[in-house]
Amino acid sequence: xxxxxxxxxxxxxxxxxxxxxxxxxxxxxxxxxxxxxxxxxxxxxxxxxxxxx
Amino acid sequence: xxxxxxxxxxxxxxxxxxxxxxxxxxxxxxxxxxxxxxxxxxxxxxxxxxxxxxxxxxxxxxxxxxxxxxxxxxxxxxxxxxxxxxxxxxxxxxxxxxxxxxxxxxxxxxxxxxxxxxxxxxxxxxxxxxxxxxxxxxxxxxxxxxxxxxxxxxxxxxxxxxxxxxxxxxxxxxxxxxxxxxxxxxxxxxxxxxxxxxxxxxxxxxxxxxxxxxxxxxxxxxxxxxxxxxxxxxxxxxxxxxxxxxxxxxxxxxxxxxxxxxxxxxxxxxxxxxxxxxxxxxxxxxxxxxxxxxxxxxxxxxxxxxxxxxxxx
Numbered sequence: 001x002x003x004x005x006x007x008x009x010x011x012x013x014x015x016x017x018x019x020x021x022x023x024x025x026x027x028x029x030x031x032x033x034x035x036x037x038x039x040x041x042x043x044x045x046x047x048x049x050x051x052x053x
Numbered sequence: 054x055x056x057x058x059x060x061x062x063x064x065x066x067x068x069x070x071x072x073x074x075x076x077x078x079x080x081x082x083x084x085x086x087x088x089x090x091x092x093x094x095x096x097x098x099x100x101x102x103x104x105x106x107x108x109x110x111x112x113x114x115x116x117x118x119x120x121x122x123x124x125x126x127x128x129x130x131x132x133x134x135x136x137x138x139x140x141x142x143x144x145x146x147x148x149x150x151x152x153x154x155x156x157x158x159x160x161x162x163x164x165x166x167x168x169x170x171x172x173x174x175x176x177x178x179x180x181x182x183x184x185x186x187x188x189x190x191x192x193x194x195x196x197x198x199x200x201x202x203x204x205x206x207x208x209x210x211x212x213x214x215x216x217x218x219x220x221x222x223x224x225x226x227x228x229x230x231x232x233x234x235x236x237x238x239x240x241x242x243x244x245x246x247x248x249x250x251x252x253x254x255x256x257x258x259x260x261x262x263x264x265x266x267x268x269x270x271x272x273x274x275x276x277x278x279x280x281x282x283x284x285x286x287x288x289x290x291x292x293x294x295x296x297x298x299x300x301x302x303x304x305x306x307x308x309x310x311x312x313x314x315x316x317x318x319x320x321x322x323x324x325x326x327x328x329x330x331x332x333x334x335x336x337x338x339x340x341x342x343x344x345x346x347x348x349x350x351x352x353x354x355x356x357x358x359x360x361x362x363x364x365x366x
Contacts, residue, residue, distance in 0.1 A: 012067065019070030030107055034170055037103045 068151075072141040076124055076152055077117030077159075084344070085116035085212045091348040092216025092231055094355045095294045100171075100220045108171045108219040112212060115163030115179045119186040119208070121156035125149050126191045133257040136250060156187075167219075175218035182211040196258070199265040206239030207232075213348070227294045234289060234347060237282040241275045241314065242340040248272075248317070249330035249337070272318050275336075279314035283307040286347060296364040298357070299350040306343050313339055 038044060089112045093105055100108070124131065124142055132143035141147035160183050168176030190205030198204075210232045217228035247254055247263045248271060254261040262271045286307050290300035313336040320332060357363030 009067075012069070016068070016070045019073075030110070030166075033103055034107055037101060041101065 066145050068141060068146045072146045073155065075141050076121040076147060076155060078120030078123075079117075081120055081209070082113050082116050084209070086113045087345065088231070088235065088348050089113075089212035089216035089219075091352045091355070092213030092228060093220050094216075095213075095227065095231070095351050096217045096220035096225075097293075098220045104170055105219070108167060108175070109216070111163045111167040111170060112179060112215050112219075113163075114159050115167065115183055116212065118156045118158075118160035118163055119183045121152050121159065122183070122187040123191045125152040125156060126187070127195070128152075130196075130257045130259060134253040136253055167215075171219040172222045174222050174224075175215050178211060178215045178218055182208055182215065185211070197260065199260050199262045201260065202243045202262075203240050206236050206243075209239060210235035227292060230285075230289050230292060230294065231348075231351070233285060234282075235344065237278060237285055238340065238344055241278045241282065242337065242344075244271050244275050244278075245317065245333050245337040245340065248325070248333045268322060272320070276314045276318040279311055283311050291365070293364060294351050294354065296354040296357070298353050298363075299347070302346050302350040306346055310336075310339060310343055 086109055089109055093100060093109065124140055127137075128142040128149055131137035131140050137143065142149055142152055160180075164176050164180045164183070167179050186205070186208035190201065190208055194201040194205055213231035213235070214224065214228045217231070218224065244262055247261045248268060251263070255264055262274060286303045287300070289295050290303050295303075313332070316332045317336055325331075325333060354363040
């Protein structure tokens with residue numbers, strides 16, 4: 001068996017690897033989007049009274 | 054036999070991505086997503102669209118984690134029942150340990166991220182829902198008492214309360230009403246299924262009401278719960294989540310549901326055998342429409358209220 005030949009197992013695993021990859025990309029997109037929304041809404045700003053102290 | 058054929062044999066039954074997805078019980082997840090979405094929109098506090106979207110996603114992931122943990126614990130039962138023997142664990146495509154690991158990881162992920170995205174009341178409710186479904190229902194009640202469906206149904210009833218909590222950060226009478234609607238709907242829904250999937254629960258040794266108290270008692274229970282459910286569902290129409298649209302839907306569907314329950318109650322086993330449980334199957338199908346239509350009507354009322362048209366105001 002030559003190294004260049006794609007084994008049937010690799011073909012079968014491609015779908016699973018692709019699925020896991022897409023899930024990871026989605027997680028990154030969600031965390032990034034959530035951060036953008038939270039920061040732009042000012043969720044992480046300190047309350048005014050704390051700032052004055 | 055070549056090396057290649059040995060490899061093929063060893064990996065023939067290897068899990069695909071779809072098998073891992075099936076562990077999350079996608080059909081149950083669709084109910085979780087829909088009812089949580091309705092709870093979120095029915096709440097009187099607007100939510101940022103992205104926060105709302107990811108919150109529903111995290112609730113779905115938490116629900117999926119419960120499904121995976123349930124499949125891990127119930128693999129022995131699933132292997133016996135016709136309806137469940139092709140699930141990934143009994144079919145040998147995913148190991149029990151893998152399902153446990155996926156369930157625990159997704160549960161932690163869903164709860165923590167829901168807390169970060171919305172608030173910790175919603176996250177706490179999601180954590181309690183997962184605990185209730187896995188520990189109270191799957192591990193404790195399911196194999197022990199015929200009331201398993203009644204009490205365990207609470208787990209499936211929490212999503213609209215979680216959706217409401219995402220928006221408001223708390224619990225309200227309206228969110229408890231939505232919880233109670235699903236809670237009261239679950240027993241007749243599953244008991245109808247148990248009537249026509251007759252040998253499955255017997256074979257698996259699950260103490261369903263049909264097995265422990267008999268099929269006549271199950272028919273009586275279906276009617277009793279349906280009467281209580283109808284009163285509750287129609288009563289909800291007069292609260293702030295209800296309105297003319299909801300009430301119209303509730304009156305029609307509860308009349309049909311009550312008629313279905315009476316039909317089941319009036320039949321005996323010979324009559325059911327004669328037409329292959331036609332009335333029981335019809336009632337089960339109607340129960341699916343029943344829940345989606347009630348929550349759909351709450352959603353319509355919430356949508357109309359954005360234009361000052363929904364509810365009784």
